[in-house]
């Protein structure tokens with residue numbers, strides 16, 4: 040039950056070695072052990088998208104991946120994005136459009152939006168809505184999020 | 199010529215502008231401070247054992263195995279708290295006759311809903327606490343349960359609180375005019391329908407969360423709170439944990455959505471505070487999603503049978519209905535679970551000229567989770583019943599739905615007036631909002647499109663609603679009935695030594711932009727750039743006393759207090775400036791951070807210099823001058839019980855008559871919330887609210903088995919609106935400022951949720967009408983639509 044394992048991984052550009060309970064999921068490890076509280080937990084069963092973050096270039100659910108599965112991986116969280124220019128234009132667009140209210144869905148929503156924009160996909164409202172349909176937001180009603188992503192793509196700016 | 203500047207017509211003009219929220223940046227960078235982000239030294243974690251039965255006698259516990267689990271620090275059952283917390287009862291005296299039984303944080307003898315906390319483990323980590331919970335052996339003896347609303351009052355239904363003799367919690371009858379006489383007339387068409395509103399719940403993305411720290415050296419309790427009403431929570435914790443009120447500090451930093459869910463008193467939160475006090479160590483409790491579904495308050499659960507009488511020309515002559523609502527085994531503390539029914543009785547049909555009105559409400563106990571106030575309290579029911587009946591009547595007499603509303607809405611030039619249920623209305627604009635709606639949505643074009651589509655077998659529908667929304671409540675809402683809930687709010691504005699403003703307010707932020715609008719108001723009224731206003735909210739140690747943010751009151755009440763305080767400080771600063779500058783203070787103004795000559799606009803002294811003179815070089819002032827560079831003002835609504843908002847909304851839907859799926863193609867809202875402080879933020883409140891309303895209309899339902907088990911308590915099974923299903927929503931404004939305040943703002947936070955269900959239901963029925971089908975049950979799931987079509 041309390042079996043542990045030591046893992047080494049790169050998180051937001053920093054090398055991290057830690058001993059974690061094998062049952063701990065990645066988002067709990069990031070939040071509770073490393074203080075990276077930007078990633079949120081809304082359901083712990085892979086539906087709400089609040090825990091969405093980047094592992095080895097793919098956007099994944101931090102609640103569905105065990106911390107030990109991230110051994111050797113490169114992880115980027117919302118804090119890592121904020122410390123880099125990557126995503127800055129997207130954050131600006133979210134800000135301008137008020138694409139967040141309480142901000143609890145925002146780290147996950149930004150990750151999904153970034154995935155869409157970086158894939159070079161078009162400013163197609165229906166396609167954007169489809170893409171972010173794994174990210175639940177109770178506050179905004181989603182339209183401002185779609186607007187923000189469209190703005191950014193429309194400007195031809197890089198995310 | 200220099201006209202005197204109006205309070206809203208100034209160089210630092212922010213009121214009425216879509217200023218981006220300064221504090222949103224933080225959240226975009228992962229720097230939010232939500233309760234679960236908090237890690238305190240020696241902090242412990244709580245997990246709860248909850249009743250697996252909807253009704254069960256608690257015969258005892260075997261805790262030995264649980265106690266032996268790693269990391270366990272303490273285990274408590276309900277009875278362990280008997281001497282440490284006093285019971286609470288969810289009644290208020292102004293809801294005459296309302297009854298409820300005393301509640302404790304954890305059930306002691308009998309558990310009355312599936313999910314009620316019955317035991318608590320406090321351990322070194324949440325995982326260890328949950329491990330130990332799984333090892334508790336609870337001896338529960340299942341009892342017959344009363345789960346169904348409609349049979350709750352039947353003679354053979356088990357009575358949940360024996361002493362009451364029945365499951366009736368409250369009833370009320372509202373009567374005006376002579377309803378029976380109208381219904382017996384032979385010149386009216388009478389339409390009767392039964393409406394069913396399922397239970398749904400808030401599903402705030404951040405679950406309820408508490409961190410509580412107790413310091414015995416000062417007998418001081420600090421409660422980090424994810425909620426809307428810090429001072430109310432302070433009073434409740436003090437009262438039931440036997441602490442001096444001033445020794446309880448409630449702090450709300452970032453709140454991940456609340457919508458009324460997090461404003462109530464939950465046993466697990468109170469138990470967390472008790473445990474922190476007993477253990478003298480910080481304790482954290484964060485509900486997991488399953489716990490949220492079985493313990494966050496549910497909403498709605500109404501069955502309404504109503505009838506309407508209209509004349510051949512479409513005049514509504516009478517409205518008569520009976521509302522039955524199930525609230526779970528207790529009335530929620532301290533706001534009670536009768537308010538929603540009360541709102542339904544007060545508001546149904548309120549937009550219309552109506553003299554003959556009868557509304558009967560009954561509120562019943564059941565062995566299900568508690569039902570209480572959630573965004574738009576009562577409005578979705580009131581609007582769907584009235585506007586549903588209006589549309590059915592219009593169809594029956596062959597009048598267009600827009601036209602029947604025009605003929606019956608209270609005219610814009612007849613205010614102030616009083617509704618049939620006794621509500622005082624002023625400054626409403628039903629006619630203007632409807633006219634604007636009809637033109638913005640291109641109603642006639644949509645009707646033409648509808649006809650073309652029908653020929654192709656595509657069923658589109660248009661649904662309208664005209665609504666009123668309760669906003670800016672006075673003490674008549676809660677305080678009058680004995681609740682520790684303030685209807686007034688305070689604001690403090692202070693000039694610091696650098697010439698910036700520090701403002702604080704008793705209203706709270708949950709993402710709607712409270713802090714932003716407070717800064718907009720202070721900056722504009724006082725006369726500084728907005729980036730020089732620093733806002734503090736959500737901390738009982740550091741803000742004036744007040745109610746918080748709920749019932750669409752933040753902007754209207756807290757905003758007015760901020761306006762008054764900013765104006766007062768401005769006058770005080772100009773008095774000092776007049777002395778320093780040896781000028782008449784009336785000839786001076788404050789603009790962009792400087793005291794200026796009011797006529798020429800020429801700078802006389804910067805606020806920084808003025809403040810530094812006062813704070814550092816008081817010797818330069820005459821000794822009888824005692825400058826006050828801080829001002830506090832409070833505000834409450836006095837002449838009205840509520841200041842109502844109104845709007846007109848429309849949904850355009852397409853119903854797939856083969857699958858039963860409804861797609862909302864577009865939604866329009868024309869809102870009159872008085873003075874709009876920040877159009878973007880108001881629009882986003884409306885949009886978010888509309889989507890919650892669409893959720894209730896089409897997807898969201900807490901599905902219970904007959905014996906009271908919640909069957910869909912996961913996010914995979916409980917459907918919430920996601921981006922792919924949601925339409926774009928066009929929002930427009932008519933601005934009729936309320937005369938009750940200088941600011942003129944009314945609330946906008948709940949309108950969308952209150953109106954959207956009615957609009958969507960009317961649209962679905964409009965689409966189904968040529969097929970002879972109709973539906974009056976929410977959510978309007980595909981299965982129910984197919985049933986209505988006779989296909990399953």
Ligand code: FES
Pocket residue numbers: 079080081082083084085086087088089090091100101102103
């Ligand atoms: S917390 Fe991971 S998807 Fe909800």
Ligand code: FES
Pocket residue numbers: 138139140141142143144145175176177178179403454455709
């Ligand atoms: S902004 Fe609150 S959940 Fe999305």
